[in-house]
Amino acid sequence: MADILLEDLVKTYGDHEAIHRISCHIKPGEFMVIVGPSGCGKSTLLRMIAGLETVTRGNIRINGQCVNRIEPKDRDIAMVFQNYALYPHMTVFNNMAYGLKLRKMTKPEIQTRVRECADLLQIGHLLDRKPKELSGGQRQRVAMGRAIIRKPSVFLFDEPLSNLDAKLRQSMRVELKGLHTRLKTTMVYVTHDQVEAMTLADRIMVLNEGQIEQVGTPDVLYERPETIFTAQFIGSPEMNFIKARIVDQTLVFDIKDQGISFPAPDIELSNTENLICGIRPEHITLHGALDSGQAGIKGRIQLIERLGSDTLYYIDLSHDRRLTIKTHLNLPLQIHDEVYAGFSPDRFHLFDPASGKRLPLSEKIT
Amino acid sequence: MLKPVHFKSSILPYLLVFPQIIITLVFFIWPASQALYQSFLVEDAFGLSSEFVWLDNFTALFSDPDYLNSFLRTFFFSMATASLSMGFSLMLAVKTDRVIRFATPYRALLIWPYAVAPVVAGTLWMFMFDPTLGLAAWWLKTAGISWNHRMNGNQAMLLIIFAASWKQISYNFLFFIAGLQAIPKSLIEAAAIDGAGRTRQFWSIVFPLLSPTTFFLLVVNVVYTFFDTFGIVHAVTKGGPAGATKILVYKVYNDGFIGLDLGGSAAQSVILMIIVIALTIIQFKYIERRVEY
Numbered sequence: 212m213a214d215i216l217l218e219d220l221v222k223t224y225g226d227h228e229a230i231h232r233i234s235c236h237i238k239p240g241e242f243m244v245i246v247g248p249s250g251c252g253k254s255t256l257l258r259m260i261a262g263l264e265t266v267t268r269g270n271i272r273i274n275g276q277c278v279n280r281i282e283p284k285d286r287d288i289a290m291v292f293q294n295y296a297l298y299p300h301m302t303v304f305n306n307m308a309y310g311l312k313l314r315k316m317t318k319p320e321i322q323t324r325v326r327e328c329a330d331l332l333q334i335g336h337l338l339d340r341k342p343k344e345l346s347g348g349q350r351q352r353v354a355m356g357r358a359i360i361r362k363p364s365v366f367l368f369d370e371p372l373s374n375l376d377a378k379l380r381q382s383m384r385v386e387l388k389g390l391h392t393r394l395k396t397t398m399v400y401v402t403h404d405q406v407e408a409m410t411l412a413d414r415i416m417v418l419n420e421g422q423i424e425q426v427g428t429p430d431v432l433y434e435r436p437e438t439i440f441t442a443q444f445i446g447s448p449e450m451n452f453i454k455a456r457i458v459d460q461t462l463v464f465d466i467k468d469q470g471i472s473f474p475a476p477d478i479e480l481s482n483t484e485n486l487i488c489g490i491r492p493e494h495i496t497l498h499g500a501l502d503s504g505q506a507g508i509k510g511r512i513q514l515i516e517r518l519g520s521d522t523l524y525y526i527d528l529s530h531d532r533r534l535t536i537k538t539h540l541n542l543p544l545q546i547h548d549e550v551y552a553g554f555s556p557d558r559f560h561l562f563d564p565a566s567g568k569r570l571p572l573s574e575k576i577t
Numbered sequence: 578m579l580k581p582v583h584f585k586s587s588i589l590p591y592l593l594v595f596p597q598i599i600i601t602l603v604f605f606i607w608p609a610s611q612a613l614y615q616s617f618l619v620e621d622a623f624g625l626s627s628e629f630v631w632l633d634n635f636t637a638l639f640s641d642p643d644y645l646n647s648f649l650r651t652f653f654f655s656m657a658t659a660s661l662s663m664g665f666s667l668m669l670a671v672k673t674d675r676v677i678r679f680a681t682p683y684r685a686l687l688i689w690p691y692a693v694a695p696v697v698a699g700t701l702w703m704f705m706f707d708p709t710l711g712l713a714a715w716w717l718k719t720a721g722i723s724w725n726h727r728m729n730g731n732q733a734m735l736l737i738i739f740a741a742s743w744k745q746i747s748y749n750f751l752f753f754i755a756g757l758q759a760i761p762k763s764l765i766e767a768a769a770i771d772g773a774g775r776t777r778q779f780w781s782i783v784f785p786l787l788s789p790t791t792f793f794l795l796v797v798n799v800v801y802t803f804f805d806t807f808g809i810v811h812a813v814t815k816g817g818p819a820g821a822t823k824i825l826v827y828k829v830y831n832d833g834f835i836g837l838d839l840g841g842s843a844a845q846s847v848i849l850m851i852i853v854i855a856l857t858i859i860q861f862k863y864i865e866r867r868v869e870y
Contacts, residue, residue, distance in 0.1 A: 357771070
């Protein structure tokens with residue numbers, strides 16, 4: 212087990228700065244997931260930890276030791292690549308044994324290690340095969356086997372599940388989590404898939420354009436996103452964003468012809484005219500008609516997606532505004548029906564559109 | 578699979594392949610069949626009459642120690658040239674693959690020698706190593722090595738091996754560069770993380786993965802040394818001294834056009850033809866079931 216400390220890490224390619232001053236402490240035994248859209252620098256960051264990319268400025272410390280100038284092989288890490296990177300001319304056995312042979316282990320030792328590891332990953336029957344004779348899921352397991360067999364102090368994963376089909380990805384995800392619980396080794400896992408991030412991580416680092424948006428546990432990221440970017444990125448379907456303003460202690464949605472207001476938080480804001488209110492689709496209720504005294508926004512159902520357990524309603528609010536609502540209730544509604552959306556203000560997230568930051572006291576809305 | 582294309586008129590497709598067929602007939606089928614026919618004939622010394630002798634020319638060849646000697650010499654020349662040229666170009670390819678700045682100009686420069694005709698390449702090397710005029714020969718002399726490929730058969734052989742290899746380096750280099758670039762970078766990175774140093778990475782990962790390219794080039798190089806090196810030998814040594822560099826293809830010319838033994842020369846060229854056909858078949862067979870990584 213080792214901890215990884217990133218100190219003001221910068222990476223530039225020519226004039227282009229890909230990573231801007233990233234600092235983070237990954238604790239021993241932690242499962243850290245780095246998530247972000249493609250091109251945000253997450254793979255670069257991982258490759259810098261692995262030693263496959265040089266560090267322009269700043270330090271990487273593994274177990275306290277600065278590894279900036281240390282070769283990948285001497286960093287006591289193992290990495291699983293997106294395309295698996297299995298040696299095509301070697302059998303599964305030799306793929307797994309390669310690293311051990313290079314570390315001058317004896318033959319019987321290698322034999323037992325490979326056996327052990329193959330049993331753990333249930334690939335014992337594949338040891339004599341070449342990678343091209345394996346299915347995607349099997350290759351994935353071999354790639355993982357090649358990493359864990361050396362018992363390194365840090366595992367690095369570069370989108371390891373993105374080449375698998377949805378079902379296999381789900382089951383590998385569960386296995387990976389199980390593996391982490393058993394091995395208790397520090398893992399750094401890069402993905403663009405927020406579901407993978409939420410399900411696997413102890414903590415998530417949300418990366419956008421080479422900068423950290425937020426680092427936190429999946430719960431914190433979901434309940435208390437610090438920026439619009441994080442709010443948008445975490446959660447599926449995406450959070451709804453509605454323009455709003457505060458007038459006379461009330462929060463008013465900026466939707467034409469529809470007056471709806473909520474008690475506003477008692478905060479000093481320099482700008483009360485221009486706010487963004489984020490509401491997750493699962494926190495909006497849907498009604499065919501409004502009861503007396505209930506407030507709601509009127510709209511029309513544009514599209515219904517039935518996922519079995521849940522149903523997604525896409526509501527057209529006129530003037531090109533749209534709402535996504537997720538509910539597990541089976542409502543007798545159809546496309547083009549007129550409906551009302553109901554809100555609970557304690558689920559609102561308020562953001563300042565200029566800075567993209569969460570407004571400090573927005574959780575105090577009652 | 579290629580899609581079959583349908584022509585409306587039935588003459589057009591034949592018209593389209595006509596030029597190629599004519600070229601093949603005139604420059605390949607006709608001379609080849611002439612050679613085959615000639616190889617069964619013995620002509621009298623004045624070229625006035627010829628006699629059909631079946632396989633006598635061939636049996637004569639295989640009982641001729643001079644011919645068998647030439648065979649061995651060719652084999653040695655071929656192996657030496659192929660390994661020297663391929664080894665050197667592989668080294669260059671690996672080196673340029675690591676270069677990031679100016680990689681394209683480097684590669685373009687390395688490809689130039691391929692545009693040089695064999696005779697010109699041969700002449701170039703002949704001048705450099707000329708015992709009286711050559712710069713390289715002078716350098717060797719100052720280093721205490723007496724160089725005279727016109728007297729020393731081994732030096733003559735060495736010189737044509739160098740000239741022939743130099744000419745082929747570009748071609749091999751090009752294929753090796755392509756082969757290297759087809760190897761996913763992540764494999765090398767995985768090996769680096771697994772603990773392999775540069776040398777180890779090359780021998781345990783890169784070299785095995787290049788083996789299809791290496792095999793292809795081996796066949797191409799052997800074919801080249803067997804058939805395309807006439808110009809070099811002719812320009813540098815003319816088969817000498819004392820037949821030390823008389824490789825098969827040069828002997829065909831020497832026996833036929835200098836020695837005027839048309840039948841014997843034709844029989845030799847038929848044997849060469851059989852060798853190239855065999856090599857081509859091996860090549861095609863291999864490429865068909867080539868291991869795809």
